[in-house]
Amino acid sequence: MRLSSCFMPTLKENPAEAQIxxxxxxxxxxxxxxxxxxxxxxxxxxxxxxxxxxxxxxxxxxxxxxxxxxxxxxxxxxxxxxxxxxxxxxxxxxxxxxxxxxxxxxxxxxxxxxxxxxxxxxxxxxxxxxxxxxxxxxxxxxxxxxxxxxxxxxxxxxxxxxxxxxxxxxxxxxxxxxxxxxxxxxxxxxxxxxxxxxxxxxxxxxxxxxxxxxxxxxxxxxxxxxxxxxxxxxxxxxxxxxxxxxxxxxxxxxxxxxxxxxxxxxxxxxxxxxxxxxxxxxxxxxxxxxxxxxxxxxxxxxxxxxxxxxxxxxxxxxxxxxxxxxxxxxxxIWPEAVAPYKVGLINLRTKDDECTAACDDIYRQLGDAGVEVLYDDRDMGAGGKFADMDLAGMPWQLIIGPRGLKNGVVEVKNRATGEREELSLEDALKKVS
Amino acid sequence: MRLSSCFMPTLKENPAEAQIxxxxxxxxxxxxxxxxxxxxxxxxxxxxxxxxxxxxxxxxxxxxxxxxxxxxxxxxxxxxxxxxxxxxxxxxxxxxxxxxxxxxxxxxxxxxxxxxxxxxxxxxxxxxxxxxxxxxxxxxxxxxxxxxxxxxxxxxxxxxxxxxxxxxxxxxxxxxxxxxxxxxxxxxxxxxxxxxxxxxxxxxxxxxxxxxxxxxxxxxxxxxxxxxxxxxxxxxxxxxxxxxxxxxxxxxxxxxxxxxxxxxxxxxxxxxxxxxxxxxxxxxxxxxxxxxxxxxxxxxxxxxxxxxxxxxxxxxxxxxxxxxxxxxxxxxIWPEAVAPYKVGLINLRTKDDECTAACDDIYRQLGDAGVEVLYDDRDMGAGGKFADMDLAGMPWQLIIGPRGLKNGVVEVKNRATGEREELSLEDALKKVS
Missing domain, CATH: 3.30.930.10 (Bira Bifunctional Protein; Domain 2)
Structure with missing residues (x-):
């Protein structure tokens, strides 16, 4: 699911009525x-x-x-x-x-x-x-x-x-x-x-x-x-x-x-x-x-x-x-068995055609492999995307930016442990599949 | 699902309150x-x-x-x-x-x-x-x-x-x-x-x-x-x-x-x-x-x-x-896309150990192949079983009896057309899978 068309109205502030x-x-x-x-x-x-x-x-x-x-x-x-x-x-x-x-x-x-x-x-x-x-x-x-x-x-x-x-x-x-x-x-x-x-x-x-x-x-x-x-x-x-x-x-x-x-x-x-x-x-x-x-x-x-x-x-x-x-x-931090999506895919630079093409391709590949992905393709800053993805709690995050792509790597983050790794695209896909 | 333990209370008579x-x-x-x-x-x-x-x-x-x-x-x-x-x-x-x-x-x-x-x-x-x-x-x-x-x-x-x-x-x-x-x-x-x-x-x-x-x-x-x-x-x-x-x-x-x-x-x-x-x-x-x-x-x-x-x-x-x-x-007569089970498996002679063993085996094989089967393993006459299976409308019926088994064949019935065929077990399983 592309986040740009997903109905996921997040709130920045803690709602006053929520006690727990x-x-x-x-x-x-x-x-x-x-x-x-x-x-x-x-x-x-x-x-x-x-x-x-x-x-x-x-x-x-x-x-x-x-x-x-x-x-x-x-x-x-x-x-x-x-x-x-x-x-x-x-x-x-x-x-x-x-x-x-x-x-x-x-x-x-x-x-x-x-x-x-x-x-x-x-x-x-x-x-x-x-x-x-x-x-x-x-x-x-x-x-x-x-x-x-x-x-x-x-x-x-x-x-x-x-x-x-x-x-x-x-x-x-x-x-x-x-x-x-x-x-x-x-x-x-x-x-x-x-x-x-x-x-x-x-x-x-x-x-x-x-x-x-x-x-x-x-x-x-x-x-x-x-x-x-x-x-x-x-x-x-x-x-x-x-x-x-x-x-x-x-x-x-x-x-x-x-x-x-x-x-x-x-x-x-x-x-x-x-x-x-x-x-x-x-x-x-x-x-x-x-x-x-x-x-x-x-x-x-x-x-x-x-x-x-x-x-x-x-x-x-x-x-x-x-x-x-x-x-x-x-x-x-969703357990994998019930996470709404297994992977959160973050495009750090939607205005960069190459980066977006790479993200679109990864999104397609994961979809073909039957992996459920929430794809943040929104045109906004990286900070907000990181915050929303952490908030929504998908077990794995795939973070894709132009710099990493130039070096042939993408970042994989485990939501539960916070561990981040730079991996080749192939290894990253294996890791989250 | 074995019919002997399935909660499927059929009625022989037409209920008076039903107009259509x-x-x-x-x-x-x-x-x-x-x-x-x-x-x-x-x-x-x-x-x-x-x-x-x-x-x-x-x-x-x-x-x-x-x-x-x-x-x-x-x-x-x-x-x-x-x-x-x-x-x-x-x-x-x-x-x-x-x-x-x-x-x-x-x-x-x-x-x-x-x-x-x-x-x-x-x-x-x-x-x-x-x-x-x-x-x-x-x-x-x-x-x-x-x-x-x-x-x-x-x-x-x-x-x-x-x-x-x-x-x-x-x-x-x-x-x-x-x-x-x-x-x-x-x-x-x-x-x-x-x-x-x-x-x-x-x-x-x-x-x-x-x-x-x-x-x-x-x-x-x-x-x-x-x-x-x-x-x-x-x-x-x-x-x-x-x-x-x-x-x-x-x-x-x-x-x-x-x-x-x-x-x-x-x-x-x-x-x-x-x-x-x-x-x-x-x-x-x-x-x-x-x-x-x-x-x-x-x-x-x-x-x-x-x-x-x-x-x-x-x-x-x-x-x-x-x-x-x-x-x-x-x-x-259920269309296959929505039938409760694709196959109705009828054991004609539950008291015959060989027949029952064959039926159990077919039930297991179909289950392993991902085919949904309603298995009539009840201890009752063939007439009632035929009537119930036609009533419930599974698209395919597999009818297994001692005589057929001796000749190496089972009967396959298409509920919609009424066509019946005697086939080898292998061909029958192919047909309904």
Missing amino acids: TSHRLMLRAGLIRQTSAGIYIWLPLGLRVLRKIEQIVREEQDRAGAQEILMPTIQPAELWQESGRYDAYGKEMLRITDRHDREMLYGPTNEEMVTDLFRNNVKTYKDLPKMLYHIQWKFRDEIRPRFGIMRGREFLMKDNYSFDIDTDAARITYNKMYVAYLRTFARLGMVAIPVRADAGAIGGDLSHEFQILAETGESTLHYDKAIEDFNLASLAGDIDPETVEKLQSLYAMEEEKHDPDNCPVPAADLRTAKGVEVGHIFFFGTKYSEAMNAKVAGPDGNLVPVEMGSYGIGVSRLVGALIEANHDDNGI | TSHRLMLRAGLIRQTSAGIYIWLPLGLRVLRKIEQIVREEQDRAGAQEILMPTIQPAELWQESGRYDAYGKEMLRITDRHDREMLYGPTNEEMVTDLFRNNVKTYKDLPKMLYHIQWKFRDEIRPRFGIMRGREFLMKDNYSFDIDTDAARITYNKMYVAYLRTFARLGMVAIPVRADAGAIGGDLSHEFQILAETGESTLHYDKAIEDFNLASLAGDIDPETVEKLQSLYAMEEEKHDPDNCPVPAADLRTAKGVEVGHIFFFGTKYSEAMNAKVAGPDGNLVPVEMGSYGIGVSRLVGALIEANHDDNGI
Whole structure:
């Protein structure tokens, strides 16, 4: 994409309304714009990141055997009346009355709808286990939306729902999703710490929150350092059930529940770090299947309510969380897996025909090789181009000027390390491809 | 995907609520389920088709130079009050009051929001032309939602918005989108007839509706047969501006405006066919930019309101439209470009170990070759498998049984033509790959 025609409205100044790093940088780099409190437009660069994260989340759900569906954003109130959550949910639920005076709502989550789908279409234990997920916009009418898309009102969530015949099977499914989450966050280049959690409004008795580590994180975690090793292990292959149980028994606690005097982990093995919550998984048994009569015939022919779980990842929230974990004073430092473009190509002298011809050619070559490039071909000074490219955070920068070209070299900069190298064009292209 | 674990709840009987073919087949083949009047869940097979159509639409928008953004579903009323459409829009607009008593709405379209985005971020003619599009769920509170997703309330639309410095430039942009639409529908395997249209609620004075031909279409079209040739020509390369103007001058009229006695086309060149509307493009000049003060500095430094157009494709509607155009008594016949899977692999005898081993192997081979396969590995009779596979409409069927295997052959069926061939496994795999 040529920056001269790309819609990437960057800001030189820090916007006053942004209190945290990710919000500030997303506005400044032209990734998002607010339209109402807690509601945002995703601009081209931001949307590319969002879609890449979404795709990684999707691939790991599919790999774990979940099937993607898409439930609508608008739900009928009846389903929530059946489960008993319609009144309980309070003002965070965006309630709507349609033209025929039917009570509707903008879904904050989908336990009821997916339970209804299940009970209407699945009748026997032979069709279990089943995991159905979707990646859809949700709405929670936060009283004080803040921190940009980290605590917005309209947000993109992956929510998966599992159906099993008994609690043993359900536990296997739960652990499968637990591992899928570790893999997902590891592919995003993050260390994720699963923390035993309360089930809260969802209900149930087994639950983990996944927090990714970021210096600017909102909560403080204390955990056994052995947990970090499992993040990488999750990428290497499937983790067997025993290992998962072992991992789940390792110590990980939020600050408010951590008692230093009674911590089972020796000080040398204890890590303390800040985290940002990006996922939450729940096993809640028959809470919804009982209330909504979602039963299947078991092996003996008797009808039994299915054992259910739900598994959420804040997809849009992850964009902010990744920035919280990957930035410096100059801007964002995207992990390669989710960068809007892998390479930022900077033409230092657009008015120099030779330099521009060389840049155009490099742009074409990289495109042909399938490398995603943001090409700064704008007619402006080098300083502004460097600043914008650092701000937008592409992992690699290719900096092309007349002087280097005369000597047969171009500059390659690694955004994360700041390392710069002068390389022959050929070597430079190899390096970033 | 193995059908034994795929969530594809087919129905043997025609559902009483479905009045048209596509609605009936989408319910029967397990592509969608209704959750409220005019609101649907997309099940795995339906979602795959929806995403493939969406991707083709996206690629052709990108190719034409439009940039993808994503605007939220929930909009503030203020923007619509500024344009004057808040009161004018009537009951089709789903109006919402949030917890702070702010008036909001579920966007039925996005002219106001994108104009607001533009005016806040673009200040000079040098940044024009600009086309910004998104593919997002919309809501229109139809008084009588019907025909399944063809006239639903929550629906997926691609809407693109263009900004130009003057009407000449805007006309060029309009024609670019016009060609992009022909290409899009041609890639979907459809003949699209652009019909000059009234601008209606959007406003403005230049507009075309795109109708794809389908025997069960809702409107009758009379048109110069030369138009059909342009559909294919659009795939072969760019259509030059003169050719576009010529194409736009060709006769195409809906029944109610067609006067057989005063038709400029000789009878031999006139075609009559049924059509389904799937796209609509508008040039409306400064209607919104004047009302909302979206101005840029022109070459002379004076501020001028931008010339705008909008360009919609009903992405979810297209799923239904494609079925209206591609089906027979047995079910759907998907065009290859959008089929949920390219191949339906049928194991005729799951209890025969050799047959099942052969099928598993073929499934693996096709997967390795990147061919998308729906593998019917269910333990049930051949009749039901044939019926389901015809219903679901995969372009190719590979039918594997013990008898054929003994003779070293498998059966390949083309869903569209019904042709069946016995081929060696090797040739069969070549054929469907």
